[in-house]
Amino acid sequence: QVPLVESGGGVVQPGRSLRLSCAASGFTFSSYGMHWVRQAPGKGLEWVAVIWYDGNNKYYADSVKGRFTISRDNSKNTLYLQMNSLRAEDTAIYYCAKDHSTFGDSYFDYWGQGALVTVSS
């Protein structure tokens, strides 16, 4: 197994910020691309962002571009998602997922259990 454990979810007011973390273990974290994927209640999967193994390249879905920032600390085996200017439509379970490749352009071979983010006043 390749545990990926998300944390940092919770209830936040619209316009505020929240940071999610994903702690990885059981594999060489610094060798793989990593993603955030979300799922709104009762809806399908929506890809959010990807970061390359070394953190030098990041790509985002249009729906979060300019508001969310993906980052990683390879010394701590941890992936992050900084979410600013949150909106009600950002309410979702947020999953971190490991990519099979170094650059994050392949498939998700492992998923975390998810962290619930609720944006509500």
Add this chain to the structure above:
Amino acid sequence: SYELTQPLSVSVALGQTARITCGGSNIGGKDVHWSQQRPGQAPVLVIYRDSNRPSGIPERFSGSNSGNTATLTISRAQAGDEADYYCQVWDSSTVVFGGGTKLTVL
């Protein structure tokens, strides 16, 4: 932007074969991956690169990809196969998911 189209739902009788399609423009030229999501659980990869099974996934799961359609086939369907299934590709530096298909085993 690239789009993937899946049927909202597919039904299959217990023990029969289910086929879930994923349509996209010239999808046959891309690597297609499939994930299974049971209610209340995180997704799990069942097929990668069109037709490859990760370790631990039963041989009953298979995939194909040609032209404008990729297909996930589940043979000898079991009650435990009831889940949502998502196809996924990489396109223009983004990940694209299909809308998901709910498989019901009757």
